[in-house]
Amino acid sequence: MAEVRLEGVTKMYGEQKVVNGFELSVAEGEFIVLLGPSGCGKSTTLRMVAGLEAVSSGKVVIGDTDVTQTSPATRNVGMVFQNYALFPHMTAFENLAFGLRARRLPKAQVNERVAEVARMLELESVLRVRPKNLSGGQRQRVALGRALIRKPAVFLMDEPLSNLDANLRDRVRMELASLHRRLAITTLYVTHDQGEAMTLADRVVVMNAGVIHQVGTPADIYEEPADTFVAHFIGSPGMNLWKVDVSAGTRGVADSLDLMVDTEFWPHSSGSENEIVVGVRPEHLELAEFVEVPGVRAAMEVELVERFGSHQLVHGKLVGVGYPIIARMPAEVEVEIGTLQVVAADVRRVHLFTGSSGERLGRKMSMYETVNESEIYGSVDGSRGGR
Numbered sequence: 001m002a003e004v005r006l007e008g009v010t011k012m013y014g015e016q017k018v019v020n021g022f023e024l025s026v027a028e029g030e031f032i033v034l035l036g037p038s039g040c041g042k043s044t045t046l047r048m049v050a051g052l053e054a055v056s057s058g059k060v061v062i063g064d065t066d067v068t069q070t071s072p073a074t075r076n077v078g079m080v081f082q083n084y085a086l087f088p089h090m091t092a093f094e095n096l097a098f099g100l101r102a103r104r105l106p107k108a109q110v111n112e113r114v115a116e117v118a119r120m121l122e123l124e125s126v127l128r129v130r131p132k133n134l135s136g137g138q139r140q141r142v143a144l145g146r147a148l149i150r151k152p153a154v155f156l157m158d159e160p161l162s163n164l165d166a167n168l169r170d171r172v173r174m175e176l177a178s179l180h181r182r183l184a185i186t187t188l189y190v191t192h193d194q195g196e197a198m199t200l201a202d203r204v205v206v207m208n209a210g211v212i213h214q215v216g217t218p219a220d221i222y223e224e225p226a227d228t229f230v231a232h233f234i235g236s237p238g239m240n241l242w243k244v245d246v247s248a249g250t251r252g253v254a255d256s257l258d259l260m261v262d263t264e265f266w267p268h269s270s271g272s273e274n275e276i277v278v279g280v281r282p283e284h285l286e287l288a289e290f291v292e293v294p295g296v297r298a299a300m301e302v303e304l305v306e307r308f309g310s311h312q313l314v315h316g317k318l319v320g321v322g323y324p325i326i327a328r329m330p331a332e333v334e335v336e337i338g339t340l341q342v343v344a345a346d347v348r349r350v351h352l353f354t355g356s357s358g359e360r361l362g363r364k365m366s367m368y369e370t371v372n373e374s375e376i377y378g379s380v381d382g383s384r385g386g387r
């Protein structure tokens with residue numbers, strides 16, 4: 001195992017900057033997932049750690065060694081590629097043994113190491129089989145085994161499950177999690193799949209356009225997104241985000257949308273900062289009658305209902321402003337297309353971001369135990385009591 005540090009790492013392709021000032025420290029034995037949309041620079045970052053891409057500026061350190069200018073062969077990393085990269089004319093045994101034989105290890109030692117990895121990955125019964133006759137899951141395990149057999153200090157995985165069907169991907173993901181718990185090898189894993197990131201990672205690095213937007217545990221990035229990009233990217237569907245003008249410094253008003261804004265959040269400034277972005281996850285929106293202390297309440301016109309058996313996604317638009325809105329509701333709630341539904345979110349479930357930069361405004365909204373709700377909320381059409 002080894003610590004990995006990327007210090008101000010930048011990658012240029014001509015005039016295009018695909019990774020920009022990447023800073024990350026990975027502890028020994030930690031499982032880090034680089035997550036982001038296609039083209040965000042995550043695979044390029046991984047390949048720079050492996051030495052397969054040159055660093056334009058900055059430094060890559062593995063353990064106590066600056067490896068920025070060293071060859072891939074000297075970095076003691078094991079890499080698993082998206083397409084497995086197995087030799088088609090070799091059996092599973094020969095694929096596993098290839099790297100050890102290239103290093104001229106004794107035959108007995110090669111056989112012992114292959115047998116050890118085959119036991120670990122449940123490949124003993126297919127060691128004499130060529131890749132074309134293996135299942136997708138078996139090919140993936142051979143690829144993992146070929147990287148593991150070298151006993152690397154760092155394990156690098158570039159979307160290793162993307163070629164598997166959904167059921168097999170879930171199973172291999174659980175196998176990966178179990179394998180990491182047993183071996184505790186420092187791991188950097190690239191994916192655009194949130195399910196993989198949230199279930200495998202000790203910490204997630206959310207990237208976009210070559211820049212890190214947030215680094216944190218899966219719970220951190222879900223519960224406390226750093227900005228509107230993370231808020232909308234994380235979650236399926238992503239967070240509802242609505243721009244709201246703030247009046248009187250303590251309230252936001254946008255026709256059918258009501259909310260209270262704790263003044264400690266508010267950066268009392270002028271211009272564009274008189275606008276904030278309010279965020280609520282679809283699963284935190286309920287029918288208003290069931291929410292005791294609403295931080296946001298809104299009327300939505302239902303345009304589409306997706307039913308999934310255990311739940312339903314209700315798509316619509318906010319009355320008066322036309323903003324899109326998605327609410328995740330229990331399957332037993334009766335919702336029909338074309339109807340008007342009043343939904344709300346508990347004040348503790350509301351997120352606030354600046355209107356200009358999209359950065360998070362402090363913590364979530366606090367409970368207003370001393371506030372008289374009738375003085376804040378009026379009718380659905382936007383009228384207020386107590387004014």
